[in-house]
Amino acid sequence: MTVLVLHRNPLEPFPYDQWLRDYPGDVVVLAARDRLELFGETVPDDDLGYRRLEFLNTFDDQESLRRRASSLAAEFAVETVIAHHEADVDLAAGLRQAHGLAGAWPSDTAPFRDKATMKARLRVAGIETASYTVPRVAAEARAFAELHGFPLVSKHRHGYNAIGLRILDDPDALEQHLSAAWPEPGSVRDDLLLETYVPGRMCHVDGLVVDGRMVLGWPSQYQYDLASFGTDAGSRVDVALDTDDPLNKRLLDLTEGALAALRPERSRLRDHAFHAEIFHTPDDRLVVCEIAARPAGAKVREVLAAMFGVNLGEYATRAQAGLPLPGLEEAVAGGPRPVPTRMAGQVLMMKRPGLVRQVPQAPQEDWLEHFWVYARPGQLLDPASGSSDFLVAAVASAPERTECERRLRLLGARFEAQTEIVVPA
Template sequence: MTVLVMHHRGTLTGTPYLDWLADYDGDVLLVASREHLALVSEELPEEGGAFRRTAAVDGYETSGELEARVLEFAREHGVSHIIACQELDLERAAGLREVLGLPGQRMDTVLPYRDKSEMKRLVTAAGLAVAPYRDVECATELIGFAEQHGFPVVLKPRDSAGSVGLRILDSRAELDAYLADEFDLYGPDQPNLIVEAFVHGSMCHVDGLVVDGRVALAWPSQYQYTLASFATDTGPRIDLTLDLDDPLAHRLLEFTERTIEALSGPADFAFHLEAFHTPDDEIVLCEIACRTGGAAIRDIVRTMFGIDPSESWVRAQLGLPLPEWIGAEKVLPRQMSGQLVLMKRPGRVVSIPQEPPPFPWIEKYQVFVQPGHTMKAAKFSADFLLMALVSGRDRAECEARLRKLEEWFLAGLVLEPVAD
């Protein structure tokens, strides 16, 4: 038995595969992105230690070297499972499993979670609400959609992740400027664009785990900000779990189960669903991913339920034991959680708080810059200055604690402007 791990983004420290697989009776191989290891200042582990074989791939996202190296390792070591936890690796891992005849998620169960157009088609057929949408293959289709549904309209790649490539066009003037300066009929995003009507309301997300084809655990949270504003939002971006007695929480859980049933996913996977709660009290699907949510979602689930969803996802795929309570009926969070994010913004960091915050209810605290670092506007939705997580008895207590933490951090943050 040999498992091969594809590691695209994030730190190896933050995704401790070897700890997760400590009781795995076989070898573990690692293929990682050289570029992203460098970005997080990590070295590729040496071969022959805990990892039997390791490789760092140049051009991981765009070249075929990743597939070549995985197939090479598979031939040499009889790989029995491929593990891939990052969004942009899901399709590539599925294709490699098909070529090698390996168990796990295949293309037919990946694409409904990666292709937003197919996702919306299947969910609509199941009687669930989605925003009006259409695929965009020419400028006329985009103009016609805007004339039919009005502004704003939302434009995004069908297979995007982390809000990369997302555009909100608020007026005909903005649409005309986009068509004149950015729309490329034969560019890399064509014919890969989808346009949606803008949905007013708050954004909620539901995070959980499917084991043996059924939702084993899940709970909703609600963003207190607009996701697409990451490049310009310098205020606190707060995310709060919903209370146990909140009727919306239980409606969102039912909506999530129906969505997963409509998409016919794999037997074992983590998921991150985003849905709008409109002023008319309707739940409308934004999208769902068959992987753990980004930012501090893993830590939010860990705080609520006491398990790491990515670890449980990996172990379930390999048939390794999970906590006995996973799969029990109506598992409820043991406590609530809240997340605070501050995005990077232009400026040079003069000083930041150097000591950990003096609050016992902090579950995670991470600063992504140091004095002397020059920041630019955030480039994607996880381009953070600060990320922190707290626990509490309910939503109100979590929010009060996040506000207190924000005030403490900003009191010690000093930035100076820099020339463009």
């Protein structure tokens, strides 16, 4: 009996050996070497107690990754496949189907991975999303712009981490984008999604589904624009909503409805974490942007751990491996979901190109939950490659949201003052 973990993240936040300490079989981890190096981690020279810990130079070669993962699944008679990165959800589903394993197969993950399928199912269920199209040729994109006006948003249908996302403010920006997307006259593609821009603040709801039922969930709100990761040199604050915030119930109910629309009764996707992004518009509407069937990125896992004592990465792993979920027994048995006794949030700074002269020092406040620095003085940095390519990150807690946000902004201002990155002459 073996669990195979496909791991495209740094190892430090994902101690599978601890999370699966009571698993009665073996654990095999296939990891991406370049992701460890990106976050400044040293590649281990032993198996860290796993049955096997193996590295590929990169997971970007999907065919090589698929072949190696399939080989490991056969060699170790794998019964469970786990993948917590958005880019590997489909691969894990394909492995399960190919080897006849329990868990989500490609038809079950498709509504969460294909943004066009996702929006279509949500709209059929009466859930509001942005208007959208999948333009096969440039003329179809122009026709959509003529109908809906600007701004527009272009993204990859199967994208993640805001990579490739473009906000098109006017016809000139659209034409520039179309020239890059369709460089050859008459060329056809179906991997892009074009949608109307939804104004307002982005909220996100994160939690856990066990046997098809949400057993943990809580909303937070980004205080920044996700798409600005490549140009934002300042601190970016994200903070949970208070228990008495009137948006809470609306966001949780909407998320449950969205999950039901994307995961019908016949779905094999029964145990999973989720990350839903929902716009709260100036006229008080809630519009679903998208929802993923995996744990959130950034430091959301640590934020919820500070609020509930539950790490979504750990509990999604344990749920898929069929292990108990301490602290959630009542919710799993059909009782009420837990409510946090304190608030928490995260403050982030993105990498930016240049030579690192100075990085922030670890704060000493007792309300600091976690602190990370992903660069060192003397290091030459490239621009942020996605919305999770951080320079600095911290998680803080407080009795209520207002004080939590104040603490996060205090940390953010300090991090900005203590960071020095210069462009070499």
